[in-house]
Amino acid sequence: MRFGLVELRLARFHRSYSTLQEQRSANPQELRRDLDRLCEVLDPAAVDRAHLTRLLKQCGILQSTSEARRLHSWIAKTGLDRDPFFANNVVQMYSRCGSIDEAARVFHATPRKNARSCEIMLAAFARSGDLDSAKQMFDAMPEPxxxxxxxxxxxxxxSGDSIAALRFFQRMMAEGIRPNPRSFVAALDACSRLEEGDFIHELAIAVGLASDAIVGFSLVGFYRRCHRLDLARKVFDKVEEITAPLWTQMIAAYAKAGHLLEARALFDDLPEKDSVSWTCIVAAYAHRGRWIEAKQLFDEMPGRDVIAWNAMISANAQSGRSDQALELLLLMDLDGVHPNSVTFLSALEACTNLSDASRGSKLHTEGMLGSGIENSRKVSNALINMYGKCRELGRAKAVFDGMSDRDTVSWTTMLASFAENGDLEQASRAFDRIPERQCVAFNSMLAAYAQNGHIEEAKQLYDDAIHEPDIVAFTTLLTAFAQHGRGEQALCLLRAGDLEGLEMDLVSFVGILDACACCGALTEGRSIHQEAVLRGFQDDVTIGSALVNMYGKCGQVGPGREVFDGMPWRNSITWNAMLTAYAQNGHSAEALELFPVMILDGAEPSEVTFITLLSACAQAGLLQDGLRVFALMERDFGVARGAGNAVCLVDLLGRAGRLEAAEEMFAWVPVEERDTAWTALWGSCKIHGDGGRGVRAAESVLALDPVASTPYSLLTEALVMPHLEIY
Structure with a gap:
């Protein structure tokens, strides 16, 4: 390796790192205090220009629109808004806050605009996706x-037109405008296919910028997205001046692909480790479920800041370790690190995963109110989502109504909350009130119909309102068809999407594979598998897990195991999918053999894991194995008795003829699951000829659901069971 053999010139930071450093220093409470002090000053000459510029940046970084308006008001009162420098910074501040209309008003009111003014406003339109306004601004510039x-x-x-972005880059080159490193960054962002990125790479070589650190950073990122680590490493090795961001990007590329040994080796070779590189390697282990190593690295990390804590909290929340994420939040407070909006977004995600409105409300009322964080639009949207999914619709609506600056995400999140709580009428009203009904709004309403079983309305909206092919809408409707037993319609839609040339992304691949699994479409599932390999998605853990699930549901355990064995790394979802494939296809012994391998691999079993294993034991009549699994669940892994595993234990005991013990388990079965448990016990009574208990089981099912026809059939059959003893 060339590092250490030659003198390494390590440039500390470029744009991405300076932004991270600004985020680390930005604090809502400090910003509010600074603004309070500033508003007491009437003479602008008494304020340091650098300090004022820093406040403008911090308002934008924190995306605090309310504080941005306070600061703008003070600048206007003191007359500093007539200074092009401060006017430009105000425009940029509003742009970072996502308030493009306010940015445009300040821009048009600025009396002495300069070239930089136009560039900042143009960049604001670009970031917001307002292509028409950006074009008008660009065309009005005499010499852009x-x-x-x-x-x-x-x-x-x-604006969603990557092809046009690349054509504009080519036009720039054709008109003799020499691109700078940022030009290549913008062009590489627009590349989705390997050949496009290769072409941009060749142009960078031609103009002598391929060895530039900023261009190298984007090239490594692009090849990382294309799952071509070999090409990423070639770029990395040819950059003349390796920067800390580029080094960390290469570590992240290895980590994303599951190559933790290479990522760790590169991290260990890094001459000057900073908080960003430390956070990167910690997050790499955490996101791979290697929690022991992640915690060890985190504990060794010097000067853990809010970004590092956020990485650990976020990794736990996203991996289903929601209780651990909230425990880390408490430890973070004890460590004297103040949370920011990103911290609360992850904590709210954890509360949402747990359906814990109590802790979510405590975060809201005790952690955020008065700190300025509650004014963040992203945090407000997360609160709406959390309350909606926790069945606290009134609180979700209160947060929504209290927002002064709603965006499309706010409206669609409120719409989704209505749908989540079965209120389609309110969801429809929210949809009608969305100011700009973009594609995401139609997709949200489509999902609302699908979620509540209104499949015909979903199809009608898809046919009437979504004129251009849209992969999100397509995947939503396809999944709805599959989940509601409309397999033929799902397959017809899949074929239509293929004819329309829809460009599938990773999320759509997963949705389509799930649809194939639901309707047993093995031929189509194999075709999607081949396409995923061609697109370089085969190493992605989400795709791999969906493939294992699809093959298992289609009765093809062998191909599912081949996918499983070929994955560079597996998470708990992958292991559960393989266990379920074995259990559902009668391979109980294989499922039990796989479980200890899962534990040795460091994956944490969940309630789903134990439900699958108990079901496998019940189907195979493996009573002792099932009881051992149940004991391990509580004693060694701390998984409490829940509805699912209690029902499985009833079935396990019943099938083994332990009918009395099975009936005693009903003390652990929640009311909403008792019809399933009584039905399972009735089946065991039929097997073992206990008519009296069979009648009692049928009568219990009938009492829980007197309208359905199934309980009457069970009761009729129980009455003619052998050894009948009516109690």
Missing amino acids: GVPAWNSMIAAHFH
Whole structure:
């Protein structure tokens, strides 16, 4: 390895790192205090320009629109808004807050605009995806410079037209405008296929910028997205001046692909480790479920800041370790580190996963109120989502009504909350009130119909309102068809999407594989598998897990195991999918043999894991094995008795003829699951000829659901069971 053999010139930071450092220093409470002190000053000459510039940046970084308006009001009162420098910074501040209309008003009111003013406003339009306004601004510029061209490339990309973005880059080159490193960054962002990125790479070589650290950073990121670590490493090795961000990007590329040994080796070779590189390697182990190593590295990390804590909290929340995520939040407070909006977003995700409105409400009322964080639009949207999914619709609506600056996400999240709680009428009203019904709004309403079983309405909306092929809408409707037993319609839609040339992304691949699993479409599932391999998705853990599940549901355990064995790493979902494939296809012994391998691999079993194992034991009549699994569940892994595993234990004991013990288990079965448990016990009574208990089981099912026809059939059959003793 060349590092250590030659003198390494390590440039400390470029744009991505300086932004991270600004985020680390930005604190809502400190910003509010600074603004309070500033508003007491009437003479602008008494305020340091650098301090004022820092406040403008912090308002934008924290995306605090309310504080941004306070600061803008003070600047306007003191007359500093007539200074192009401060006017430009106010425009940029509102742009970072997502308030493009306010940014545009300040821009148009600025009396002495300069070229930089136009470039900043153009960049604001570009980031928001407002391509028409960006085009008007660009066309009005007499001689647009390279930053303006870069913004136009970004504008096309953010509006969803990657092809046009690349064409604009080619037009820039054709008109003799020499691109700078940011030009290549914008162009590479727009590349989705390997050949596109290769072409941009060749152009960078031609103009002598391929060895630039910023361009190298984006090239490594692009090849990382294409799952071509070999090409990423070639770029990395050819960059003349390796920067800390580039080094960390290469570590992240290895980690994303599951190559933790290479990631760790590169981290250990890093001459000057900073908090970003430390956070990167900690997050790499955490996201791979290697919690022991992640915690060890985290404990060794010097000067853990809010970004590092956020990485650990987020990794736990996203991996289903929600209780651990909330425990880390408490430890973070004890460590004297103040949470920011990102911290609360992860903590709210954990509360949402746990359906714990109590802790979520405590975070809201005790952690956020008065700190300024509650004014963040992203945090408000997360609160709406949390309350909605925790069945606290009134609180979700209160947060929504209290927002002064709603965006499309706010409206669609409120719409989804209504749908989550079965209120389609309110969801429809929210849909009608959305100011700009973009594609995401239609997709949210489509999902609302599908979630509540209104499949015909979902199909009608898809046919009437979504004119251009949209992969999100397509996947939503396909999954709805599959989950509601409309396999033929799902397959017809799948074929239609193929004819329309829909460009599938990773999420759509997973949705389509799940649909194939639901309707047993093995032929189509194999075709999607082949396409995923061609697209380089085969190493992605989500795709791998969906493939294992699809093959298992289609009765093809062998191909599912081949996918499983070929995965570079597996999470708990992958292991559960393989266990379920074995259990559902009668391979109980294989499921039990796989379980200890799962534990040795470091994956944490969940309630789903034990439900699967108990079901496998019940189907195979393996009573002792099942009882051992049940004991392990509580004693060694701390998984409490829940509805699912209690029902499985009833079935396990019943099938083994331990009918009295099975009936005693009903003390652990929640009311909403008792019809399933009584039905399972009735089946065991039929097997073992206990008519009296069979009648009692049938009568219990009938009492729980007197309208359904099934209980009457069970009762009729129980009455003619042998050894009948009516109690």
